[in-house]
Amino acid sequence: MLPNTVGFYHDPYICFIDDYSKPILLNIGRAGRQCVSDRVLNCGLRIRTERRGAFFYDFSNVPEGSTDGFEGTDEERRLRIADATRYRVEVITAHMLCIHSMTQHETSCGGDYTRVVATHLVSVDSDLKKARGATNAILLAQFQVDDIRGLWRAPEISHDIRRTVPVEIADDSVTALDWLIERDGWDANGQQPLLPGQRLGVLESLALLSQAGRALSEGLLRRSIVDSWAVSERMLMAGWKAHVRDRLGGGPNGEPAKLDRDSRRTIERWDARSVMQSMLLAGILDRRVYEWLDRARDHRNKWLHGRTTTVDRQAAAHSLYTAMMMVNWTYGLDIRIAC
Helix, strand or coil, X not given: CCCCEEEEECCCCCEEECCCCCCCCCCCHHHHHCEEEEEECCCCCEEEEECCCEEEEECCCCCCCCXXXXXXXXXXXXXXXXXXXXXXXXXXXXXXXXXXXXXXXXXXXXXXXXXXXXXXXXXXCCCCCCECCCCCHHHHHHHXXXXXXXXXXXXXXXXXXXXXXXXXXXXXXXXXXXXXXXXXXXXXXXXXXXXXXXXXXXXXXXXXXXHXXXXXXXXXXXXXXXXXXXXXXXXXXXXXXXXXXXXXCCCCCCCCCCCCHHHXXXXXXXXXXXXXXXXXXXXXXXXXXXXHHHHHHXXXXXXXXXXXXXXXXXXXXXXXXXXXXXXXXXHCCCCCCCC
């Protein structure tokens, strides 16, 4: 089964800085291993952050990310490992987005955000210091060397402010991630799902948002538009389900409303355009948000349904910004992706 503790190295590299009034030197040698944050979240996840942009995540007490004690057939174990790995990638992606967005807000010059994939996760031992079993040899070397002198040797990048992050963000980003994980299975009003087994999946939506931003930066415009609209539509439907809940009411103890077949159909079968129009008429969406959504939906549909064979960068950027706006509209999260 999977080791419970994994390490991740931010690439392009970053450095947590205490005082911007002093000269910024990124080639900080052994000081890079200094711990700037070590927190345990409400869900049981422990996160340790080092000054050099190395992160360690202990999923031992997180059922979704741990495989301890799981028994089953070989096929069931493989599926469990895949689910745990996907969850870990989603959590770390959300954490990196929080760091990137907070840095953009604080310094207005945050660098490129990092991409998180399963092969970038490094297995580490229980004391969160030594790496082993990495699938990426470069990452393994970055964790194991004593002074990481090879990472920041180039003089042209040793003073690059775009690679710096205010040190307080190390803690603030973990606080934001804690809030996100707690909300992962709830609707936009912080309520239990309307339908049995239903999860909004805010972590999965942020992973899609990160994927859309990366695709745009790499010139994969069609993929970016599709992923961006997927995020926008998820956020739209979250607001729609919260609106339906408010209309239907619920039990005296806050339990989900009992839905008849017509109500289920109302929630599950309305398409995005119908939901948008209904929420506009109800005063939930304002005209500006509606127009941005309608334009992003049109960009996606034109390509996906064969009405156009070309996608320009402006359309992809609009779709991405709409997705970020909808995340803010639904959850109040100011996610910023610079492309």
